[in-house]
Amino acid sequence: MFERIDQMLAGFSEGDAITSEAQNLRQIFKRWGIASDIFVDTRHVSAGLLPECRPLEEHRGNKASLLIHHYSIGSPAVEAFLRSSSRKVLHYHNVTPAHFFAGFDDRIARELEDARGALANVIPRVDAMWAVSRFNAAELESLGAREVAVFPLQFSGSEMSDPPSDVILGKFSVPMTNILFVGRIVPNKRVEDLMQAYCWYHRTINRQSRLILVGSDRSAPAYFVMLRMLAGEWCIPNVCFERYVNFRDLPTYYRIADVFATASRHEGFCRPLIEAMSFDVPVVANRAGGIPEALGSAGIMYEDASPAELAVLLDRVVTDRGLRSEVIESQRRRMAEIAGRNAEAELRSLVERLA
Missing domain, CATH: 3.40.50.2000 (Glycogen Phosphorylase B;)
Structure with missing residues (x-):
């Protein structure tokens, strides 16, 4: 098993499904006795959650650690993830097609388009790929990904x-x-x-x-x-x-x-x-x-x-x-x-x- 398992996100906010999933995973890793932190672009963190995460630039990876990136949009977290020397997992939550945002927010539309385009570059550089649904897994497979594991969002009700x-x-x-x-x-x-x-x-x-x-x-x-x-x-x-x-x-x-x-x-x-x-x-x-x-x-x-x-x-x-x-x-x-x-x-x- 790894000496630590960390996660990277583009943002971190209350009520967000990806944030909730990252928190659940961290809790499990710590229950296993493995050190675990969440690294985020702190410009996109809710004030109340700042104590729960660390800036991207503080991440230090090595081959004895695992790094999971929750992928949903282009952000500095993607480059930080790819630079890391840790073993890497792309956890795909889906990127909304850019055409939905065209005309409403062209900047977001471009970011979404870039994020989808970047997937083809990210896929060959990771050690494993997980997706929260078979629908998401099929998107990765259409880009050449193999052996995408489906790991749906967790829900306990608590x-x-x-x-x-x-x-x-x-x-x-x-x-x-x-x-x-x-x-x-x-x-x-x-x-x-x-x-x-x-x-x-x-x-x-x-x-x-x-x-x-x-x-x-x-x-x-x-x-x-x-x-x-x-x-x-x-x-x-x-x-x-x-x-x-x-x-x-x-x-x-x-x-x-x-x-x-x-x-x-x-x-x-x-x-x-x-x-x-x-x-x-x-x-x-x-x-x-x-x-x-x-x-x-x-x-x-x-x-x-x-x-x-x-x-x-x-x-x-x-x-x-x-x-x-x-x-x-x-x-x-x-x-x-x-x-x-x-x-x-x-x-x-x-x-x-x-x-």
């Missing part, structure tokens, strides 16, 4: 156990049907498609309803502004733009939700689906990217639904007791599968192959 927030419960105390979306407010999530479906739902099916959008707008401010403008232009009431939510408050939104919906067109895995299922919130999701792997046979997935069709589907999940019960039962089976997974044994096997 991180979602904070008590309800009285402030949030009070804010949404008026009884209404709550349609919830959780995720970064970025173009590939196609939040506008969900808003159009909600518009149909609210105007023609259920006026006592809300669309609650939870997620940071920092990655694509121009896209967020467009969504706010569309809500006004379409005269859609009760669209609640909650923006970034403290991770301790997030469980409250799941507790008040009647249905979780996402119209996302591109996902490497989509952790919020797992979070919603853990609270028995029925999930309705566009069949895209790694979403089918996250859901398994649970929830409801759709393809090519019009706004009106998606609105009717949401209504059925909310009002049809038989269907709702079937969906929740399928999700409980999926959560039992996730709970029964021995991720630590999987991880040990992957690491031991490199030792």
Whole structure:
């Protein structure tokens, strides 16, 4: 086994799926008695997490250590990773296709394009490749990668156990049907498609309803502004733009939700689906990217639904007791599968192959 196993990330922030995964892995490594640190570009670290990570330039590698890079965008972490003399693992979380950001943030679009282009150079220089889904693994294989191991994001549920927030419960105390979306407010999530479906739902099916959008707008401010403008232009009431939510408050939104919906067109895995299922919130999701792997046979997935069709589907999940019960039962089976997974044994096997 290695004398130390470190990780490198482009950023480090509360509520971020990659950050959470890196923290989980570090905890496992330390439980094995192996020294482990997380190295990050400190320009992109939440203030509250600064004590938990170290600057990239402090990393010192050697052949007796392993370095895991969580790859999702181009950053100084990539070059620091490649320079290291440690054994290297590329842990691929997916790079969002640049065309989604074109016109909203051309700088981010270029960074995404560069990150995808750089993969062909990174792949031959690593000792192993892991991906959080088979969908992601297939992307690496299309670039010539061989023997990509699939190691899905871990989920225990313990991180979602904070008590309800009285402030949030009070804010949404008026009884209404709550349609919830959780995720970064970025173009590939196609939040506008969900808003159009909600518009149909609210105007023609259920006026006592809300669309609650939870997620940071920092990655694509121009896209967020467009969504706010569309809500006004379409005269859609009760669209609640909650923006970034403290991770301790997030469980409250799941507790008040009647249905979780996402119209996302591109996902490497989509952790919020797992979070919603853990609270028995029925999930309705566009069949895209790694979403089918996250859901398994649970929830409801759709393809090519019009706004009106998606609105009717949401209504059925909310009002049809038989269907709702079937969906929740399928999700409980999926959560039992996730709970029964021995991720630590999987991880040990992957690491031991490199030792």
